[in-house]
Amino acid sequence: MDKVRMGIIGIGNMGSVHIKSLVQGLVPGMELAAAADSLEEKRQWAKGILPKGFPIYNEGSEIIKSGKVDAVLIAVPHYQHPPLAMEAFRAGLHVMCEKPAGVYTKQVREMNEAAAKSNVVFGMMFNQRTNAWYRRMHELVQGGSLGAIKRVSWIITDWYRPQAYYDSGGWRATWDGEGGGVLLNQCPHNLDLLQWICGMPSKVRAFCHNGKWHSIEVEDDVTAYLEYPNGATGTFITTTADAPGTNRFEVTLEMGKIICDNANELTLHRLSTNEREFCKTARGGFDRPAAAVEKIETDGSNEQHNGVLKAFAGRVLRGTPLVAEGREGINSLALSNAMHLSSWLDKTIALPIDEDLFLEELNKRRARKGS
Structure with a gap:
């Protein structure tokens, strides 16, 4: 062949x-x-x-x-x-x-x-894993030279969609036809990159607003709080209603902070000393570790x-x-399932989720078509 x-x-x-x-x-x-x-x-x-x-x-x-x-x-x-x-x-x-x-x-x-x-x-x-900026971000975070992750923040609100988009197909933005809204349609790439670059969180608390900005039955506005096994925390904010929207992905680590703006610019604030070590040894009450700002270059490939x-x-x-x-597709879906389940039950959800409970709750919503 x-x-x-x-x-x-x-x-x-x-x-x-x-x-x-x-x-x-x-x-x-x-x-x-x-x-x-x-x-x-x-x-x-x-x-x-x-x-x-x-x-x-x-x-x-x-x-x-x-x-x-x-x-x-x-x-x-x-x-x-x-x-x-x-x-x-x-x-x-x-x-x-x-x-x-x-x-x-x-x-x-x-x-x-x-x-x-x-x-x-x-x-x-x-x-999106082929994007040079995200590939470089993955290398920097997973390479270990910047230490452990402390905080993650992704504001990804440049998924704007007017009502006409949702009206273009009867299956769109329904629990029975599509299975979800912005988390399942627009954000699988973002959720995949989040776990690919930063790893899977251990807990999720989310607030998913269904039909907040559009005449739809699924979520079009989401704010989620994440907790990681090492104690790091994170936020993930998305919507299809912000104009203009924002795409800003920040990862703070022990040795600095990486900022990816609009998936086409990468800035690293590199500390001279590990923040955890500096915190314990600095003598001045207002001392801060020195940081050098670098514009990160990539190979430019984005196939x-x-x-x-x-x-x-x-x-x-x-x-x-x-x-x-193919087997990695379950990770981003686990994140969106956890966010949905957290919002539905109004509580923090530990990962891995209770898959039978999620399916039970999803099917309740599939049965209430148009709600």
């Missing part, structure tokens, strides 16, 4: 983007071999840009059974991600899954277990979705690393 034959399941916003990229030959080692969507209008769009007679199916299951693909990319509504992935695993196909991994961790855990038992490649479309697919092809063809292993 010199190219991975990819089937795209779902020709919506992201599926159509992936189809265009593959048609234009933008992903080395991969070619488009089939596509599927349950909506006639989406299939007609694909027929308009693909060669006559190109395999276009009504359902993802048809691609999986077709024998025409080596792998599938799943880009359908969230609840369908795990069932389609597991069907593909059983058929011996490699799987790339769009974010989020699913809606509830109990189902995603089952998907991960099925992937572990199959001899296939499983990747998640966490394309996004095509970079994730290129790495996926590399793993299938040559065994090289993925951008994000």
